[in-house]
Amino acid sequence: MNNKQRSLLAMSVFFACGAQSAGFQVAEHSASGLGRAFAGEGVVADNASVLARNPAAMTLFDKAAFSGALSFVDPEVDVYDVQNKEQSSDIAPTQIVPAAYYIRPIDEKWAWGVGLFSNYGVATDYPTDISAGDMAGHTSLKSVNLNPNIAYRLNEQWSFGLGLNLVYAEAELTRHLGELSYFNGKVPSDKAIDMTGDTFGYGWNAALMFELNENYRVSLAYRSAVDLDFDDGTFRDYTGKYIQNGQPSVTGKLAVKLPAIFELSGFYQLTPDWAVHYSWQRTDWSSFTELKATSNDCKDGVCFEKPEHYKDNDRLSIGATYSFNSDWTFRAGYAFDEQAGKPTLSIPDSDRHWYSAGVTYQWTDNLSIDAGFALVMSEKGNFTEKGSGAAAALGERRFESTGKAYISALQLNYQFN
Template sequence: MSQKTRFTKSAIAVAVAIVSTQAWSAGFQLNEFSSSGLGRAYSGEGAIADDAGNVSRNPALITMFDRPTFSGGAVFVDPDVNVSGRSVIGNNASQDNIAPTAWVPNLHFVAPINDQFGWGASVTSNYGLATEFNDSFAAGSMGGKTDLETLNLNLSGAYRLNNSWSFGLGFDAVYARAKVERYAGDLPQIIGANIPALVRAGQLSPQQAAAVGAQAGGISRDTQIAHLKGDEWGFGWNAGILYEVDKNNRYALTYRSEIKVDFDGDYKSSLPATLNPVNAALGLGLPYGTGGSTIDGSLSLHLPEMWEISGYNRVAPKWAVHYSMAYTSWSQFQELKAKGDGGNTLFYKDEGFKDSYRIALGTTYYMDDSWTFRSGIAFDDSPVPANQRSISIPDQDRLWLSAGTTYAFNKDASVDAGVSYMHGQHVKFEEGPYQFKSEGKAWLYGVNFNYAF
């Protein structure tokens, strides 16, 4: 098959890739559940118990609190992600600032029952993203608009076995809302330019070529080739173990289960339904055309399980170090497939994710009864293989640099502030008939208020 023919098949096929690979990658797995954690790059979170927010990471930490404690706040995410690229026919496919700013709120409450038992509750967001390309963007079939919001409601309890061992178990209810839009971009031009190659290769008859060419010629760049919107609940659990050598040294193992979210929502495509038989006959992978009509669609999304080991050591009266390593089983996410009520495949994409890890190291300085200072560094390993990257979120390995502080007004009330700089590597990749370069960075700012009753 010629290079042009391969590009043409790819161009037609990628029009069906409504939800990009990165819509459910590390780019949408959030750590921002507390501002104190932000200030130390979320290092040692399973073993630190300086505010109620840590309990959402490890329910066993509930036993570290001797009175009811509240924490509430938000982290502001300010990303700067730019994409430059060209299509196979030479059109510019570049856009700056594809990711908008966002707020990630959090609420936490912990209450001991007695010396052995306690419970806690939290409201956080463990997953979320938003990317926005112009409707007339040349690679609109790859980019478009992607918006995922989640709300995680957690209820947990803990039991202290003795002075060394504590165990915790929690229940997670996750509400997810997703909206994805893709646009034709310059795909009609690419298809039209390569129809002769398809005819020569015997993939299209002259009659089919004329029909496809006429239909492609009537599709403008800002034609919405796919729109999918839905919301649903998913359920899972988390557990943690805390081992205390003494009051200054402790270690933790935590686990968060896989959560399956079965979306049932609305799907529509402005592509004419008359293209569907051609797609089926030739196996070109076109999105299912509805001529602008709305039909029911369903998609199963598997949010991966995660393991984390953490440690906290107070190495001097005023100094502590903390560290962690998290392992996320992203290899559970191998495909993305949406189907209609009639069994029609609305779109399909082979994902091929790999498991990923995150390592973090930080330090805390307890200056006096009023001021605490912290810092941290972390490395996020991307779960997306180089040949699977996509411009929706051109996922990449990331380095975190963080700093933060806590000011205690008295023994009951305090405020946390944290800031992180997240730097992603520059990457080059191909997606369908497009070649891209991308670079990204982000600043994160967080504030939380804490109160012990």
């Protein structure tokens, strides 16, 4: 049942092909961070968006602060079916990623804050009539994380933070017959299956920050894995092959694990005008081992099952900030995002290179505006994949993928009196 297996996979993961981070991770949390390729994102603390990476940094704020950001992700991802000589162009639609943050000091020791953002998401749309329609089609996963936090300053050097992650996710997918249509007299664009569902998940995050002096600080942050249990998803079978007793749809159960994230961030003020930043992010992709959906109404109780071949991946970034004057600040950064999973048609994962630049304009004493831009280049991928059912007799098919993405972001920051 590989067509359904790949469908579930694509429901959960796509942006690996170059639009964002490895697997289905979302990095776009702020416009200021985008301008430096998110280097030092957990400790720069130039606005409230630092909350997305490190709650301990809330102790750096002496006034209440708000940040709201919109990121625009425009991927250009193409996949070529070598055997059938079919090109699927621009398979990833443009996405808008919103985020909002609020931080409020309680006293000299304590602070609290709340963030609303996403750590994981996906969108992809292959042509309906391609030969590989049983392996790729329309997919969408939207998730939002409500993240309340508390922070405590132990002394001049050490601060700690702790938070709760409340994650809501919606998923949708459609797959078509593709080459399977050659065995039943139908056309490739006829539907094979579709699936929809939504769920809530819960996790936690913790962080610490060390300030050597006013010019140098470093942080460690951890965000736990989140289990998403789609217990009431609707699975529709248009072929009559996967659901027993001839039912058109059933309620299925599906578990998807959002991996844990560990991040080290550093900030160093070289001169009054220049600062440098760095980050190392490690994502626990090795915990993502299989995708399995079950229902008593599916044959043998399993609607689909697929093992995954993932490993923990690293993201390394470095950036710089230049304060031109009291009104204008400029940023630049570079990041290397390591491939996490074995490439497939649904996930043509590869190494990515980020090239970023950004600017801040201080509109008033309390209000500033950030803008950021990044070009994300994916290394060319080559991989093979085998069809399902009768299409398996055709053997493995070979694919090539190329991709890049243009990411831009705008952000408003307000500091309350």
